[in-house]
Amino acid sequence: MKDEIVIRIPYRLLRELLSSHDHANDVEPPVIEPARDERPWTDRQRRYLFRLAYQLGHKGEKAKAFICRRLNIPDTAAPTPGQASQLIDDLRGEVERHKSNGSADVSA
DSSP states (O other): OOOOOOOOOOHHHHHHHHHHSOOTTOOOOOOOOOOOOOSOOOHHHHHHHHHHHHHTTOOTHHHHHHHHHHHTOOTTOOOOHHHHHHHHHHHHHHHHHHHHTTOTTOOO
16 A cells, blocks of 8 residues: 555635636646545445345345446446445335336345
8 A cells, every 4th residue: 555645625626726826927727637536435335235236136246246247347346435326326226116116026
């Protein structure tokens, strides 16, 4: 693991600070892209996604493959919290649709 410090500044605030700063040489402020969330999913998200996958009929290793396939990531990769959150929303909707249709594959 690298020894590094990450300081996150909201992009809007950074742009405002850079644009309000008096640039003596009329140098354009650097283009700064918002930081990507590179943290892996949380344990809570992981457990919930596996529970949702199970409710949709995917068990064990097939559940992991299902999750990775839905996220379009390799089986060895861990999704970011944002990716996991989006998939949770999607799968919850699918589980609810299965329940309303009376599907036997979805357990309560």
